[in-house]
Amino acid sequence: MKLSGGLRTKFLLLMAAALMVMLLMMALMLKREEQMQGDVVDVTRDAMQGVVSNSLNRRGEGMVNQLAESLTNPLYYFDLDAIGELTAAALRQPDARYVLVYDVAGTIIHDGSEEIPSYGKRMDDEFASEVTASTTMLTLFNDHVMDVSMPIMIGEERLGGVRMGFDLEVAKGFQERAVTEMRQRLGVLGHRQLIWVGLVTGSLVLIGIVLLWLIQHWLVRPIRQLADSARQIEAGRFELDLPTSRRRDEIGELLRAFSRMSESVARHDRDIRRMAYTDALTGLSNRLAFREALDEQLLQMRGDGQQLALLFADIDDFKRVNDTLGHDAGDDVLVQCSARIRDAISRHAGDNALLARFGGDEFVILVQASSRDARDVREIATGLAEALVETLGEPMLVHERQVFLGTSIGITMFPEDASTAASLMKNGDIAMYQAKVAGKNCYRFYSRAMDLAVERRVNLEHELRGAWERGELSLVYQPVYRLSDRVMVGAEALLRWNHPKHGQVAPSVFIDVAEQSGLIEVLGPKVLHTACTDAVRWQQLHPGSEPLSVAVNVSPRQLRSGGELADVVAACLRETGLEPGRLHLELTETAVIGDEAHVSDELARLRATGVKVLLDDFGTGFSGLSHLRRVPVDGVKIDRSFIADILRDPDDLALTSAIIAMAHSLGITVIAEGVEKAGQYALLRERGCDQAQGYWLGHPMPGNEFLALLQQ
Structure with a gap:
C-alpha cells in the first residue's frame, strides 16, 4: 500500500501541475487568438488586394485581346455598325468606364455610344501617347482606372487599336465588403472558440477528478498485470522503444520489460517497412x-x-x-x-x-x-x-x-x-x-479540357473497333508519277474513315488512336491485303501496260511486332498473287531511329520476300543522311514540308538536292511528296528526283475513280 500511495501522490501532483499549465496555455491562446484575428484581417486585405488586382488585370487583358481580334475585320472594312456593336457590348461590363477604338494616328473611330461624340478626335488623356506608340498589349494604371490597350493588326500592317478603361473603385468596394464580412465572421468564430475553451476546461477538470478516483482502483493493479504480460510476450518480440528505468515500482518493471522487447520489435518493424515501402529493383519508394x-x-x-x-x-x-x-x-x-x-x-x-x-x-x-x-x-x-x-x-x-x-x-x-x-x-x-x-x-x-479529350479518345477507340467490318473504313489511292516522262508508276494506299455521325475523321486522329490502342495490328493486315488485291486488279484490267506499284504505310508498332510483319507480308503476297516487287512498304523515319540494329534485321527479312521498303517523311526525324548507309531501304520520300518552299527557300532547295544526290549515290530511289505547283515539278525533275506525288499530279481518290484514271 505504501508503494501505491507513492504513485497516487505523484499522480495528484502531476495532474495539478498539468491543469495549471493547461489553464495558462488556454489563456495565452485566447489572447493570441484575439491578436491573430487582427493580423488575419490585415493580411487578408493585402492578399485580397493583390488577388483582385491580378484577376482584374487578367480579365481586362483577356477581354481586350478578344475584342481586338473581333474588331480586325470591321476595322479593316471600316464597318462602324459592327464596331459599335462590339464596343457597346464591352462597355456594358459593370466595371467598364470607356471603350475606345482608334486608328494608327490615335484618332478616335468609335467610343461604344450611339452618337459617337468623340469621333475624329485625337486621344489626349494621360495614357494616349503611350497607347498610340505601343505595338503590343499595354496595361496602365492611375488611382482610379486600369487602362488596357491592344493594337489591331492584319498581317504585318497595323490598322489601329482598341483600349478599355476599368473602374478600380468597383474592385476596391468589393474588397472592403469582403474584409468587413470576414471581420464579422471572425468575431462570431471567436465567441464560439471562447465557448469551446470553457467546455474543454470544464471537461479537463471533470476528467481530472474522475482520474483521481480511478487511480486508487485501477492503476497499480493493471501496471502489475502489464509487467507480468510483458515478460510472457518478450519472446514474441513486441515492445516499444523505452529507456531503461531504475525505478523499483511497477512502472519501472513495466518499462524494463517493454525496453527489452522494443529492440526486437523495432528491428523487425524496420525490415517489414523496408520490404513493404521500397521498390526492390531501384531502391526507390514504391x-x-x-x-x-x-x-x-x-x-x-x-x-x-x-x-x-x-x-x-x-x-x-x-x-x-x-x-x-x-x-x-x-x-x-x-x-x-x-x-x-x-x-x-x-x-x-x-x-x-x-x-x-x-x-x-x-x-x-x-x-x-x-x-x-x-x-x-x-x-x-x-x-x-x-x-x-x-x-x-x-x-x-x-x-x-x-x-x-x-x-x-x-x-x-x-x-x-x-x-x-x-x-x-x-x-x-x-x-x-x-x-x-x-x-x-x-x-x-x-487541363480540364484533357478530361474531355480522353473521353473523346476512348469513344473514338470504341467506335473504331469494328469500323472495317461495318464498311466505314476504306482505301483511297494517290497516284505516283515518274518525273522524267510524267508516266504513272504506282499509287499510295491511304486509309480513310467515313464516320456515320461525324463524317470524315482525320487520319492523323484515328491512326494515332489505332497505334496507341493496338488496333493497328488488326487493321494493318486488312489494309495490306486490300491494297494488294486492288493492285492485282489494276494489272488484270490493263495487262499490256507498265505494272503499277502500290505503297502501303507500316506503323512502328507493326515493325516492332517481333518478326510477324515479314510473315504477314509473305502470306498476303501468296494469297493475292501480287508480284513482290510491286509492293512498297513505307516506314516513317522516326520508326527507324533509336534501335537501328533490330529495325535493320526486320527490314532485311521484309526485303527477302521481294518487296521494296521506302523511308517516308524523310528529313523530319533529324536523323541525318548517314542513316541511309545503315538501314536497308530501296527509296526515300522527301517530306512535303521541304517541297513546299523549294521555290522560295534556298535552304530547303539545297537540302532537297543533297538528299537526292546522296540517295542516288547509294542506289536509292527518291520520291517527292506534296508537289502542288508546276514549278515544283519542273525544279524536282531538273534536280534529278525520280518520282513525285501531290495534289498537282492527283488527289487521293477511291478505287473506282482510280480505275477510271487508269482507263484514261
Missing part, C-alpha cells in the same frame, strides 16, 4: 509508400495556400527493350533511369521532392517549393520536367548496345487541378497520356 506520403502531405497543407506539383513520368517504348533485349536489360534500363531521375531532382528540385517507382516503367515525383527557393512550384516542375526529358532522351548503354528511349511526363498541380490524392494521380496520368499523344518525349500540364 506505390504504397508514395500514396501514404502524398495523403499525409495533402492533409498537412489543406487550407494553408501552399502548392504541390505531381509529375507522372512514363518511359517511352520501354516494352521494346524487354521484347528485343530481354527483361534483364529492361531491369538495367530502369535502374539507369532511376539514377538519372534522382540526379535531375537533386539539381532542379532539391530536397523538397519525393520520388517513387509505381511499377513497370512509371515513376512519380512530388515537388513543393522550398522557403529558400524564390521560384514557385510550377516553375520548379517545368524546369524538372525539361531536365528529365533531356536526360532520359540521351542514349543508354545496355548489354553493350546503345538504346534510345525517352519519357512522357504529365504534370498536375495541387490545389488548382485537384484536392485529393486520387484525383491528382488520375490527372497526372491523363496529362502523361496527352504527352504520349503529342509525340512522346515531352511534358504536358493537366
